[in-house]
Amino acid sequence: MVLIAVAIACGPADGQEGSGERSDPRLKRESPGEFQFVRLAYSSNSYSRQWRGRQPWQTDWPDAEHHFVRGIDRLTRVATAEKGRILTPLDEEIYDYPWLYAVEVGNWYLNDDEAARLRDYLLRGGFLMVDDFHGSWEWSAFMSSMEKVFPDRPVVDIPADDAAFHVIYDLDHRIQIPSRMFIYSGVTYEKGGVTPHWRGIYDDDGRLMVSINFNMDIGDAWEHADWPDYPENMTALAYRFGINYLIYAMTH
Amino acid sequence: MFEALFKYTPADYARSELVYTGDWPAWLIVGLALGAFFLVGLFLFQRRRSASWVQLLSVGLLQLSMLATLIWVLLQPTLTTERLREGENAIALVVDNSASMSYGVEESRFATALRNLATVTDADGAPRFSVRHYELGPSVRAVPSFTESLPDGDGTDLYGGLLSVLEEARFSPLAAIVLASDGADTRGRLDAGQVAEIANFGVPIHAIGVGRDTIPEDLELQEVTVPDKALPGSTVSARVAIRHDAPLETRIKVYDGEDLLQIVPVALVAESGVTTAWVEVELSDAGPHQLRFSLDAIDGETELRNNSRSTLVNVASERYRILYFEGEPRWEYKFMRRAVADDEDLVIATLLRVSPNKFYRQGIDNPEELEGGFPTTADELFRYDALIIGSVEAASLTPAQQQLIRDFVSERGGSLLMIAGPNGLGNGGWGQSALADVLPVLLPPTTTDSFHRLKVPARLTPQGQASQVLRFAADNTANRDAWLELPEVADYQVLGNVKPAAITLLNADTQDGLLPLMVLQPYGRGHAYVLATGGTWRWQMSMPLEDLKHEIFWRQLLRAMVASAPETVSLAAAGGQEGGSIALRAEFRDDAFAPMDDIGVRLVASHESGEALTIAMLPDTAEAGVFAGELLPPGSGTWYFEAVAERNGEPVAVARTSLLHESGAAEHFKIRRDTGTLERLAAATGGRYFEPGTLDGVHDLLRYSSSGITETEYRPIWNAPAVFLLLLFLKAGEWLLRRRWSTI
Numbered sequence: 001m002v003l004i005a006v007a008i009a010c011g012p013a014d015g016q017e018g019s020g021e022r023s024d025p026r027l028k029r030e031s032p033g034e035f036q037f038v039r040l041a042y043s044s045n046s047y048s049r050q051w052r053g054r055q056p057w058q059t060d061w062p063d064a065e066h067h068f069v070r071g072i073d074r075l076t077r078v079a080t081a082e083k084g085r086i087l088t089p090l091d092e093e094i095y096d097y098p099w100l101y102a103v104e105v106g107n108w109y110l111n112d113d114e115a116a117r118l119r120d121y122l123l124r125g126g127f128l129m130v131d132d133f134h135g136s137w138e139w140s141a142f143m144s145s146m147e148k149v150f151p152d153r154p155v156v157d158i159p160a161d162d163a164a165f166h167v168i169y170d171l172d173h174r175i176q177i178p179s180r181m182f183i184y185s186g187v188t189y190e191k192g193g194v195t196p197h198w199r200g201i202y203d204d205d206g207r208l209m210v211s212i213n214f215n216m217d218i219g220d221a222w223e224h225a226d227w228p229d230y231p232e233n234m235t236a237l238a239y240r241f242g243i244n245y246l247i248y249a250m251t252h
Numbered sequence: 253m254f255e256a257l258f259k260y261t262p263a264d265y266a267r268s269e270l271v272y273t274g275d276w277p278a279w280l281i282v283g284l285a286l287g288a289f290f291l292v293g294l295f296l297f298q299r300r301r302s303a304s305w306v307q308l309l310s311v312g313l314l315q316l317s318m319l320a321t322l323i324w325v326l327l328q329p330t331l332t333t334e335r336l337r338e339g340e341n342a343i344a345l346v347v348d349n350s351a352s353m354s355y356g357v358e359e360s361r362f363a364t365a366l367r368n369l370a371t372v373t374d375a376d377g378a379p380r381f382s383v384r385h386y387e388l389g390p391s392v393r394a395v396p397s398f399t400e401s402l403p404d405g406d407g408t409d410l411y412g413g414l415l416s417v418l419e420e421a422r423f424s425p426l427a428a429i430v431l432a433s434d435g436a437d438t439r440g441r442l443d444a445g446q447v448a449e450i451a452n453f454g455v456p457i458h459a460i461g462v463g464r465d466t467i468p469e470d471l472e473l474q475e476v477t478v479p480d481k482a483l484p485g486s487t488v489s490a491r492v493a494i495r496h497d498a499p500l501e502t503r504i505k506v507y508d509g510e511d512l513l514q515i516v517p518v519a520l521v522a523e524s525g526v527t528t529a530w531v532e533v534e535l536s537d538a539g540p541h542q543l544r545f546s547l548d549a550i551d552g553e554t555e556l557r558n559n560s561r562s563t564l565v566n567v568a569s570e571r572y573r574i575l576y577f578e579g580e581p582r583w584e585y586k587f588m589r590r591a592v593a594d595d596e597d598l599v600i601a602t603l604l605r606v607s608p609n610k611f612y613r614q615g616i617d618n619p620e621e622l623e624g625g626f627p628t629t630a631d632e633l634f635r636y637d638a639l640i641i642g643s644v645e646a647a648s649l650t651p652a653q654q655q656l657i658r659d660f661v662s663e664r665g666g667s668l669l670m671i672a673g674p675n676g677l678g679n680g681g682w683g684q685s686a687l688a689d690v691l692p693v694l695l696p697p698t699t700t701d702s703f704h705r706l707k708v709p710a711r712l713t714p715q716g717q718a719s720q721v722l723r724f725a726a727d728n729t730a731n732r733d734a735w736l737e738l739p740e741v742a743d744y745q746v747l748g749n750v751k752p753a754a755i756t757l758l759n760a761d762t763q764d765g766l767l768p769l770m771v772l773q774p775y776g777r778g779h780a781y782v783l784a785t786g787g788t789w790r791w792q793m794s795m796p797l798e799d800l801k802h803e804i805f806w807r808q809l810l811r812a813m814v815a816s817a818p819e820t821v822s823l824a825a826a827g828g829q830e831g832g833s834i835a836l837r838a839e840f841r842d843d844a845f846a847p848m849d850d851i852g853v854r855l856v857a858s859h860e861s862g863e864a865l866t867i868a869m870l871p872d873t874a875e876a877g878v879f880a881g882e883l884l885p886p887g888s889g890t891w892y893f894e895a896v897a898e899r900n901g902e903p904v905a906v907a908r909t910s911l912l913h914e915s916g917a918a919e920h921f922k923i924r925r926d927t928g929t930l931e932r933l934a935a936a937t938g939g940r941y942f943e944p945g946t947l948d949g950v951h952d953l954l955r956y957s958s959s960g961i962t963e964t965e966y967r968p969i970w971n972a973p974a975v976f977l978l979l980l981f982l983k984a985g986e987w988l989l990r991r992r993w994s995t996i
Contacts, residue, residue, distance in 0.1 A: 030704060078580060096742070124792060247581055247612070251581060251586055251612065
């Protein structure tokens with residue numbers, strides 16, 4: 001938590017969006033849009049490592065959301081805030097943002113309070129998209145916290161006919177979206193996670209609450225949308241997944 | 253005294269004209285007057301030196317007055333009066349023999365009435381008229397004489413009864429009607445038109461009011477008003493009016509059949525009057541519900557029949573359809589749908605514009621529904637019971653579609669809800685659209701950005717506090733507290749002025765003060781709502797999962813919207829609560845809600861016992877597609893009505909309803925004397941109102957009635973003692989003055 005706080009506090013120094021939005025509740029300030037991209041700042045587990053001094057949850061930040069929200073703005077009618085936000089699971093304001101994005105969740109650790117908060121958030125109607133974790137070891141690390149959130153709800157493959165794959169784009173042809181390293185290595189998978197999985201956790205009424213994008217890196221595809229070397233079709237597909245998840249979250 | 257001096261009563265003078273019956277020629281009278289004037293003048297002239305002018309003038313005036321009085325006596329002044337010819341006229345004695353006349357403390361109202369009516373005809377000095385006797389209840393009947401039987405009429409129809417008596421007397425001389433009644437009319441109080449119609453016969457009606465205006469030891473459940481239609485699982489508000497004549501406390505109990513649903517304590521604060529209370533009743537199952545509302549008896553209360561009323565509520569089992577047209581994906585859309593997802597009676601079909609060129613549909617019945625976008629025909633739109641328009645620009649719909657929405661509200665009777673949004677309400681140009689008249693507010697122009705993503709609390713207005721739509725708790729204080737504890741809504745939109753006929757249910761407590769947040773107005777056959785926020789979803793996200801206020805708000809709002817939308821066919825039955833006849837009204841419209849004016853309607857009324865009657869239904873000349881009929885039910889119980897519309901002998905539509913009828917119950921309500929009605933009736937017809945035992949003068953009133961066969965009565969007044977006393981006074985005065993002055 002200390003690291004999260006330090007990271008959030010350091011955010012405004014680089015002039016990027018998101019971290020400067022920590023608001024004083026006494027101030028009346030207009031919300032910048034109906035939808036604001038919120039990145040979940042979680043605690044890291046003991047096996048996680050920082051890269052260039054950044055926490056795992058900061059991966060791809062801020063370019064990923066910077067590019068993605070412009071895509072949302074261009075391709076949909078969603079009134080989108082230009083800048084994103086960063087919130088921790090225990091932040092009270094989390095309830096004002098019914099859509100969350102968490103990256104590198106193979107490194108996350110949720111204590112009991114955070115798990116309970118996330119469970120409450122999701123059951124009230126919030127939506128969580130997790131992304132960029134690979135291989136069986138990271139899956140286990142992800143599930144060790146996710147099972148605290150929902151000990152009794154199964155993680156299932158999202159059926160091909162689920163509205164999440166059709167709400168705005170028909171995503172019948174789904175391929176693994178690789179990280180930037182694919183440009184150099186030519187390999188689309190990481191850490192043994194060869195097969196991509198689009199999984200989810202549903203509520204009692206059959207509504208998707210958590211979209212689990214395993215063995216793929218949608219965030220990297222958003223982040224590198226302006227890289228000439230990154231395949232355009234991967235970026236386009238990543239946008240489509242993100243937009244479908246968002247529209248699904250706003251309609252179901 | 254007056255009569256001793258002037259021979260007759262003041263009333264005699266009041267109703268008489270003064271004529272002169274002396275047959276002296278006019279020249280003689282004029283000559284006498286001139287002669288008198290000359291003699292007085294000569295008398296004064298001769299004494300002009302011995303007396304002052306004041307003395308001369310005083311004596312002269314006295315002499316002239318005396319001579320003028322003598323000439324007036326010679327003219328033989330006489331009173332002429334039209335009076336009824338005895339033996340050739342009739343009076344009608346009408347006694348109210350309805351069941352309410354059995355009330356009374358020491359003697360019954362009926363006995364009081366008979367005793368007072370007897371003095372009209374039987375007492376000394378009573379004029380000799382033929383007397384007709386009538387008993388008046390739900391109808392009137394002539395009887396040879398009154399008998400002291402138990403009054404048991406199961407209703408009172410003053411208007412119909414008096415008209416019958418008057419119609420019967422149209423061709424015979426009826427001098428007056430003397431009515432003894434408590435004035436309680438189970439057909440409703442006489443209105444001004446009915447009184448005028450009775451007065452047009454020109455027959456005075458003298459009313460004797462029996463009974464008490466106030467009965468402190470009695471409570472009366474005067475009225476229970478509930479919606480005749482409700483949705484399963486919904487809570488209906490019943491308005492209960494209690495008549496009382498003392499400050500008291502009681503309880504209202506509500507039963508559904510034999511099941512006790514609710515007990516509500518009520519404080520009756522006023523000394524005397526009607527106290528209104530609201531009772532919320534939850535009706536879970538579909539089908540007819542016979543609700544009985546009952547008041548606890550108070551100390552000393554003996555008449556308990558008027559403490560209870562029953563009414564029938566039909567809980568519809570059909571599913572209502574709502575069309576929600578939204579211009580952008582937003583959280584309100586999601587959470588509203590979720591709030592009513594479990595409501596089996598509501599279906600929300602949505603048309604959501606997700607991208608500039610793509611619509612997303614949810615809740616549709618079939619792939620063809622809304623396939624072409626927003627409906628363009630009445631058939632397509634009018635199949636919905638309610639319409640929600642969100643953050644959509646008015647320009648996204650054609651003028652014809654806007655007009656269609658207007659017709660949806662005014663003609664079809666649907667409910668429209670417009671929700672705030674960056675592209676909605678004023679921002680969307682709806683204030684300049686064909687819907688501007690429909691909306692309950694004057695929207696600001698598009699040049700002003702009226703939508704603000706600022707969190708604000710929603711505050712109940714007094715009207716909102718009373719609204720069932722905004723009720724989270726039956727208790728008013730608890731409900732107000734619940735609203736105060738609600739999280740802020742996520743945004744609000746500034747509306748213009750609220751229209752005069754509109755009701756503001758919620759305000760937004762903004763930095764600029766209170767602004768209307770939820771406004772409602774009726775428009776044509778339907779209703780238009782404006783909700784100036786798209787941020788009630790915060791109630792769901794910011795409150796514990798177990799808290800259902802967000803769900804309750806949307807369910808109650810949407811249910812209220814669809815419940816008020818009429819069907820294409822409807823059948824209403826009214827009037828059964830208090831006995832009397834049941835008025836039936838059937839309305840038939842086609843799928844586009846155009847009146848069906850080329851049909852005939854056949855109605856069958858079936859009693860719960862199996863008895864069936866066919867009722868004639870006649871078209872309403874004022875309203876196309878509407879047919880009316882009346883049933884005078886022969887007994888109590890539930891009646892089931894089925895109206896079949898037929899075209900060329902083939903049935904084209906059917907409407908059904910049912911009603912609980914309680915014969916005779918009305919007489920045990922309205923048991924207080926309605927003095928006002930009796931006084932109005934007497935005053936309008938030229939009669940007089942009497943309290944029992946104070947019928948002095950009634951004989952004269954009857955004798956000199958303006959109605960019937962009359963004769964002219966001449967009564968000289970020249971020989972009244974007052975005239976001779978006047979002459980004596982004038983002559984004595986002159987004598988005393990002249991004696992005192994000794995100069996004249």
